Amino acid sequence: MGRNQVYCCICGGPFLESGTRENEPGEWLCHPTLWTTVHNAKDGPESDMYKWELGMHTYLPYDLVDPVEDSQRRVLEQEATYQEHNMFLISESGEKVPAFHVVGNESALYLAAHGKCSQLVQRFISSRPETHDVFQISDKDEISSVKQLWQVIFTRIPASGRGFAYNVDHPTRYYGITSLHLTEWEPDNNPLAGECVEADPIEVPQxxxxxxxxxxxxxxxxxxxxxxxxxxxxxxxxxxxxxxxxxxxxxxxxxxxxxxxxxxxxxxxxxxxxxxxxxxxxxxxxxxxxxPLGLRNRRRIWKCIEDARLGDIQRQIGPPLLGFAVPMEGNLWDGYTPKSQQPTL
Known part of the structure; x- marks a missing residue:
């Protein structure tokens, strides 16, 4: 079996090892950023600790160890390098950490996103008529801060006390591309989809x-x-x-x-x-x-962000996803109907 590929929790695209795509399509996929939460402490910012617990017959969702007031918490974004097997090297500290997983019984928790997907999140937030720098969000509202997007993605993480999660589900399956979520990124399995995902969504020539x-x-x-x-x-x-x-x-x-x-x-x-x-x-x-494909990819990622709703998918409770997704039937780009588009009962 090949290695386990890790996928971005914002766009659903893969993380590629640094240097593998220099001056080639897909180079932007080699630049991850890690999101974690920290809180104000007496000696400065400290990482929030998250925990997992074993319930009667299954693992319970991750939760904060010692919750503090949301006003004292923020999301910290750090540049990193993808190593493989769900490990990332934080550029500033040199620490090697996994994404989407609590190590041991408790640890800091990291979300992995491409640097340019983080830029698109900031662009989306700046376009909102109002922003709310809080973690709380209604299940009917669009996100209006990085904190709120963290909260939405946090509720999507497959909870488990063992192993790793290599991807985080999305209500539309990132508009179909999770059918390409294999143990290793192989865009040749579907060249049209692969080329679109690899096209840079920020730097679009002409x-x-x-x-x-x-x-x-x-x-x-x-x-x-x-x-x-x-x-x-x-x-x-x-x-x-x-x-x-x-x-x-x-x-x-x-x-x-x-x-x-x-x-x-x-x-x-x-x-x-x-x-x-x-x-x-x-x-x-x-x-x-x-x-151009880069602009189409930008629009796809923007839709993924604007569709984000609290509780928009049911958490997976139990063993983690091992980098696989069930192949979709029908059009590759079709997915589930996002909560934002479902009728109000």
């Missing part, structure tokens, strides 16, 4: 130009199901694209390039914004827009 290549000419008097014939609506569509409030994942859109494009003719901005707001553009096979 992002603005690629989006504008999808513009269609505005034809007065011709109305589609998605667009209006009103010139004022086209102006509103243009302003939505420029303001980015409805498309916050396009924070790096070059406004000057967009303004220059506007001056070159009458364009159907409303239709473009409508397509960019589509629910399926993260899929690499989507044909509504021509987009």
């Amino acid at each position: 992002l603005t130009e690629c989006i504008l290549d999808n513009l269609e000419l505005y034809v007065p008097g011709i109305r589609s199901e998605a667009t209006s014939t009103d010139l004022e609506d086209q102006d509103r569509g243009y302003n939505k694209l420029i303001n980015k409030k409805e498309l916050p994942w396009l924070w790096d859109l070059d406004e000057d390039v967009v303004r220059k494009k506007q001056r070159t003719g009458d364009w159907n901005w409303e239709l473009l914004v409508d397509k960019l707001s589509g629910t399926d553009i993260y899929r690499p096979e989507d044909e509504t827009l021509r987009l």
